[in-house]
Amino acid sequence: MLSLPEVRSAALALLCFAVAVPADLLGAPWPLVALLYAACYVTGGREPAWSGLQALRERTLDVDLLMIVAALGAAAIGQHLDGALLIVIFASSGALEAVMTARTRASITGLLDLAPETAQRVVDEREERVRAADLVVGDEVVVRPGEKIPADGTVRDGATDVDASTLTGEPLPVRRGPGDQVFAGTLNGTGTVRVRVDRDPGDTVVAGIAAQVERAAETKSKRQLFVEKVEQRYSVVVVVAALALLVVPLLAGADFRETLLRAMTFMIVASPCAVVLATMPPLLAAVAVAGRRGVLLKDAGVVEALAEVDAVALDKTGTVTRGRPEVRAVEPVDGRPADELLALAAAVEEGSEHVLGRAVVGEARRRGLLVPEVRDFAALPGEGVRAVLPDAAAPDGDTATSRSALAHRNGGRVVVSVGRPVGDEAPEQLAVVAREGHTAVVVRVDEAPVGLLVLADELRPGAAEAVAAVREAVAPPVLLTGDAEGPARRVADRIGIGEVRAGLLPADKAATVEELERGGRRVLAAGDGLNDAPLLATAHVGLAVGEGAGTLSVEAADGVLLRDPLGALAPLAGLARRARRVARANLAFAAAVIAGLVTWDLVGTLPLALGVAGHELSTVLVCLNGLRLLIRPGWPAGGSERLERRERHAAEQPGDLVGSRP
16 A cells, blocks of 8 residues: 555655755744645645646646645645645545555455466367466366466366355355356366366456456446536636635735635635535445455445445246256156256257256266267257257157257157146146245157156255345345246245246246336345346346356346355445445435634634644544445444354255255
8 A cells, every 4th residue: 555656645745844844933943844745745745736737638627736736825825834844744534545446456356266267278288378468268177286276168188176255155065077067266176177178268257247347336326426417517616616705805905825825715615525525435445344254346336326226136947046056856758867967958059158058067977977969059048948869879869958848840750849837747846846945847859748847956054044134124025937837936935036037038037127126126136147137237236146146147137146155135225325325324424524714714714724624633533434345334244153053064964955057
């Protein structure tokens, strides 16, 4: 922080001031005193003067320039100490703002365990050290114990424990083997693995989050933009009024020195420094506090939007549940072996990005099944997948699809489109699965259903407690899911959600949020995965769950929930409202100080030094009041420890399984 130019300038100005004032009061030679005051003016006023001149070149009037003009005016009439005091306090308030902004940015970016700069790429079975930024999709890299994984990819060989705590908030390492997905920036544990790169370095989850973080401290809230717009016109009014206070009394025969002093004092105390700085400190502090708790917000404007939300919509899989379903049963309906049915489904799901697809493929690999290759793979977000088995893999070019399907003819061959269970397909089995709260995945060959896969997911630890907190802090949440009504209702009942919208496609989720907002609600939505991008983009505030968030979801969202997604929602809303209250209090305080000092100067005799101190100290106070959120944010303490205990308890008792959406 001490390397910031604003801090260095303020420190030098203060040092010169601290030497100049005693020298002046003790009667030191005037050339020495003048030199010390000049050094104070130059060191503390150089940056504001340059900033003000740059703004003037763009035909805008900057508060910095007003302060410098006032300080020079004070020096011109012999008030060197008062002018130097103005410079020192003004430079100190600017340094405080710079420190606050830098600290906020560091608080946020420090959360990210970014990918390493280099990687061990495998070329013709030889390893070569390359820059991680030069990796491309299809490359294979070797990651040894203790190294960071350089890119998002899939484990091709080897097994290890991966520490993803900085990205997902998982307190315990997760076992990863062939076919499992790993993310850039996570830490490899005990084993050496070979990873196939699935995403370009610029498209990784971490890169998308990092881009948002970089913008967080650079953007301004709507209120701040409004304040700055008003500031331009207000500053012109202040200058015109100060000139009037100078010219009119002089025309009436008033004393020049006294009149100039009053006009300069007015220009100082009427300047909107404190008003300009009233809003951003608390909002940026809220961004930093949220970042420390594992919530990365895109910009300060999101804090304002969060303070306005009065409705909550939660995606189910990956948000309410952990998003890691498991195959619980394989039930053929045409007499074929269960392993053959599972291998058929896994063949189609091999190219799927959905959590259900990964679960099916993972189960097939766990059983050591031979999975045939397919062609013409197609995925429909929120619906399922389809593919064609080549002649070598199945007779007559059978088309296979996992999940339920509707078939139609196209160009003389059978094309399978993916949908939900339809008609009277296995009604008894589906009814049993629905009653148990699990999800049924229908496997079809051409138009005929050949079997069911039953999958189940785990509730997030502490989900019911978190939902209760959201209900109290914001509003009763709505559960949105593409799952069937039965499994969705079972999840909702277990965690205390009363309203459920089931059987939704991605567009339906977005339409549900639009419906709520047309009714005057401001919706906070949380979801993960590619198919939740429309939901997050439509909501007043959309938050992507970091564990499953792809690049599109991260870009569509206003922020990313890196850990304890449900548990963070209520404290986050409370933090945003507190930041808004602090910003409003700052604005009221700053306006009151300006009004009081201006009135004193107009109807009485306000000493220049007192006006400088009152104006600039009010600026410092609003900054400190905003920074107070960094020290006492009002976020429940010990959240990470409670989450870790819940995670461990869930790991020891993995019986709380619920359905997952198709």
